Amino acid sequence: MTSSRPDGQRSPTLEEVAEWAGVSRSTVSRVINGVSTVDPELRELVQRAIDATGYVPNLAARSLVTRRTDSVALVVSEPDDRTQQTEPFLNRIFTDPFLGRITAGALEVLRPEGIHLVIMPAESPAHHHVLRYLRQGHVDGVLLISSSDEDPLPQQLCDLGIPAVLSARPGKPLPMSYVDVEQQVGAKLAAEHLLAIGRHHLATISGPLDMPSSQDRLAGFRAALAVHGHAYVPSAAGNFTRASGEQAARELFAAHPEIDGLFVANDLMAEGALQALRDLGRRVPEEVAVVGFDNSIAALQCRPQLTTIHQPLEEMAAEMARLLLSRIGKADPKPRSVIFHPRLVKRESA
Amino acid sequence: MTSSRPDGQRSPTLEEVAEWAGVSRSTVSRVINGVSTVDPELRELVQRAIDATGYVPNLAARSLVTRRTDSVALVVSEPDDRTQQTEPFLNRIFTDPFLGRITAGALEVLRPEGIHLVIMPAESPAHHHVLRYLRQGHVDGVLLISSSDEDPLPQQLCDLGIPAVLSARPGKPLPMSYVDVEQQVGAKLAAEHLLAIGRHHLATISGPLDMPSSQDRLAGFRAALAVHGHAYVPSAAGNFTRASGEQAARELFAAHPEIDGLFVANDLMAEGALQALRDLGRRVPEEVAVVGFDNSIAALQCRPQLTTIHQPLEEMAAEMARLLLSRIGKADPKPRSVIFHPRLVKRESA
DNA sequence: GGAATTCCAGGGAGCGCTCTCTCCAAGGTC
DNA sequence: GACCTTGGAGAGAGCGCTCCCTGGAATTCC
Incomplete structure (x- = not known):
């Protein structure tokens, strides 16, 4: 199909297509832009001209006048x-x-x-x-x-x-x-699930604290636990990478070995946390339950597979x-x- | 700085900047494009005009004539x-x-x-x-x-x-x-390393076989082993994802439980293979040695950390x-x- | 059948820029 | 002092396209 660019030449212009078809530039333009007021026969002819010349609209020229780039x-x-x-x-x-x-x-x-x-x-x-x-x-x-x-x-x-x-x-x-x-709602779902399966020493690994979504997840988690009487929730911040999750989990468990339920602000960090827990010899979910966030492919790739908060x-x-x-x-x-x-x-x- | 776009107006043109500065369009254009034949004093003036008007070149117009988009x-x-x-x-x-x-x-x-x-x-x-x-x-x-x-x-x-x-x-x-x-050389490095550490039952997980680089890695691995008398090298193909590596490893070990050395065509698949080996209860590297390819961040994130072929x-x-x-x-x-x-x-x- | 209306193709301006060409002024040379 | 050179600014064409406007042909209406 198409092709027929002579050589190192630049591509054909509207004018050239018009000449090929024996019509005006305007008509070709109308055909290209799907304007309906074109005689079907002419439209057909122009279409053949376009195919024959291998014409492609020059975007710079078009967007100069339309002020759109699509x-x-x-x-x-x-x-x-x-x-x-x-x-x-x-x-x-x-x-x-x-x-x-x-x-x-x-x-x-x-x-x-x-x-x-x-x-x-x-x-x-x-x-x-x-x-x-x-x-x-x-x-x-x-x-x-x-x-x-x-x-x-x-x-x-x-x-x-x-x-x-x-x-x-x-x-x-x-x-x-x-x-x-609803970030806070997501965090609340995690909190309530951890409580529901009988965990009492909850902690969380948050995302970077300058991100509104991280703030919301952290605040939501704390608020949900406060409702159930948990005044203090240990937390550590990561940056949403696997390595940072691993690191944060280590810190958290070093300071609070009693933790038995962990909410991690995304799945990647949760995967890192799982790694850390494996290294520390803590069994998941028996000794420590972990809930992630995102429901990404990563949640399926780790062992055990992650319970997580799905966001669409x-x-x-x-x-x-x-x-x-x-x-x-x-x-x-x-x-x-x-x-x-x-x-x-x-x-x-x- | 800049700003001063009146309202929902479109941005200022060269012409307007020129008018502000009391010079011609050409001069402003020269200043913007860093042409040296402009009086330093004028250049300074034009620069002020640009700042004051918040001028930004219209790319469509420029590339219409220069035929470049940068x-x-x-x-x-x-x-x-x-x-x-x-x-x-x-x-x-x-x-x-x-x-x-x-x-x-x-x-x-x-x-x-x-x-x-x-x-x-x-x-x-x-x-x-x-x-x-x-x-x-x-x-x-x-x-x-x-x-x-x-x-x-x-x-x-x-x-x-x-x-x-x-x-x-x-x-x-x-x-x-x-x-x-040099894909083949990379594969050869892997083969020779596995042999050097005393492995005899080698196999490989390749990438998709319609990729030249996959073909080369596979061919290189086989060729290197052939030199050492290994006529047959079991292989399975993945698609460079972690999951496919896991799957391929399972197949490979189901068919050839004796494998003690594995070359995997990228680190992500190697990570999957490591997962499969863990599930199968094979210790790495004691029972099975694994070499990856890429030297990506993934190689550092898995346990044990991956020996791999670095490509820059x-x-x-x-x-x-x-x-x-x-x-x-x-x-x-x-x-x-x-x-x-x-x-x-x-x-x-x- | 003639005037009014509709339909559709072409003409032309112009989007904002670059770039060549022209022109003017200043400096240098004999 | 007349001529040539050179540095630097302006004028103008035109990149390829869209879109408004015009005008001729076809159609409709009284």
């Missing part, structure tokens, strides 16, 4: 204050099942609309690169996965008037749509994409939030 | 014949440390040049989406991670004259630059980026290949 960015952002990281940012995000699920969910909505998705890691030193990319008008909007309430990116996008949707409640109030899961990341990402598209279309409807419900998935670890 | 795509491609997959493609690639290292390496080279990197998964049903994106001229070139010798994408890019560099030797001869590691993915990706940039600049220099050297990293598992 692509949106998925930006995974991280602020600078996250210093003492052992694993590099890129390894972290491309190793966490999180991003894959988000991407899949967003594509589910975007592809049918013919919108491209561009994935951009934005760790702090490169922040301005990404911001420049966005400002230059490469994309029509942004799906923003931000990992800190100190992240300036949401505010910047707001100021610049770039349509964006957040993946979680913003750290500071911002007129921006976002999608979230794919659907959440799809909803983000929908919110973004509606935002891109109209002139600024008021920001909306869509909150999903977590649920407990019972497996072997608790 | 961005390249990192395409991770997968052909359709990979059907019976349990894990979805996106989960697979965003879970494998591979992509993170590649991205990091490529950015190392691209960022200093002011080139943006756009990451695009291209699993088969969406192949044409990505191809369209590339043809539309969103990017100047492509770094292609292709996972099958049946993948049509390399050939298509070639036909379209889109500059591209491959991450491994192409399945079919193609006038295209690529970067690779970051440097390889950086070299890919360099090859691509040189290809984009000039009119088609002849395709070059750059081959890196693997080395054995000894840890606990063998």
Whole structure:
């Protein structure tokens, strides 16, 4: 099919297709953009011309006039204050099942609309690169996965008037749509499950404390236990990696050997914690029950398989994409939030 | 800083900046593009105008005339014949440390040049989406991670004259630059190490057999053993995921319980194999020695820590980026290949 | 049958930028 | 002092496309 690019030549233009078909540039443009007021016979002819010349619209020219690019960015952002990281940012995000699920969910909505998705890691030193990319008008909007309430990116996008949707409640109030899961409810499900199976010495491994979602899970867990009379809940913070979970579990058990129930803020860290417990010779779930969060593929890959809190990341990402598209279309409807419900998935670890 | 976008208005143009500064459009353009023939005083003035108006070049307009976009795509491609997959493609690639290292390496080279990197998964049903994106001229070139010798994408890019560099030797001869590691040498290092520590019943878990790199690792392992008189080497194929490694190990040990040395074509599968061996009650390395491939973060996360074959993915990706940039600049220099050297990293598992 | 209406193709302007070409002024040379 | 060179700014064309507007042909209506 197509081809026929003569040589190192640049690709054919609308004008050339029009000439081939013996019609005007306008008519070809109409055919390409699916405008209905074209004689079916002519439409057919133009289509043949397009195939014969191997024409592909020049996006730069088009978006110069339409002011649309038909692509949106998925930006995974991280602020600078996250210093003492052992694993590099890129390894972290491309190793966490999180991003894959988000991407899949967003594509589910975007592809049918013919919108491209561009994935951009934005760790702090490169922040301005990404911001420049966005400002230059490469994309029509942004799906923003931000990992800190100190992240300036949401505010910047707001100021610049770039349509964006957040993946979680913003750290500071911002007129921006976002999608979230009831974090506190999820933590409460974990707490109540641990209590229900008879555990009394509960502790938790949280995510980074500058993330709203980490704060919420921690607060939710504590609040749920407080209701049952547990005034103090030992905790340690990780950074959502397996290694950090392992480390946090070690600290926690060194300080509180009596712990018999552990809520870990994501599955990856829970997997690390399981590792630590194995090394410490604690049996799971007999001696220590462990509940994770996410219900990611990692939960199935460890032994024992993880009991965890399911959050529907794919659907959440799809909803983000929908919110973004509606935002891109109209002139600024008021920001909306869509909150999903977590649920407990019972497996072997608790 | 900047800001001052009046309201929902669109951003200022060159013309407006020029007017603010009382100079011509050309002069502003020169300042922005760093052309040296501008009076320092004027340059200063124009700079102030840029800051005051919050001007950002419109990329569409610029690339319409320059025919450059200053961005390249990192395409991770997968052909359709990979059907019976349990894990979805996106989960697979965003879970494998591979992509993170590649991205990091490529950015190392691209960022200093002011080139943006756009990451695009291209699993088969969406192949044409990505191809369209590339043809539309969103990017100047492509770094292609292709996972099958049946993948049509390399050939298509070639036909379209889109500059591209491959991450491994192409399945079919193609006038295209690529970067690779001496796969066979890597496999040989593994084989010889296993022999050196006294193992006699060797087997291997390979990657998908339609991948040139998998073929090479398998062939290299067999060839090295043949030299030492081992005519037959049991093998099972996985798909580079942890789960597939676990599965393959089970099959292998069910059929050949005598195996005491195992070479696994990547660390993730090796981790799965370790899991299977633990379930089977085989001690590693005492009863079975395991050697992985990649030297990824996964090799450090499992118990026992993996002895593995290191391949310098970051440097390889950086070299890919360099090859691509040189290809984009000039009119088609002849395709070059750059081959890196693997080395054995000894840890606990063998 | 003539006027009014509809339908659909073409013409042309212009999106915001770069880049070549032109032009002016200042300095240098004989 | 007349000529040439050079440095540096402006003018203008045009990249490939969309979209509004115009105008001719076909159709409808009284």
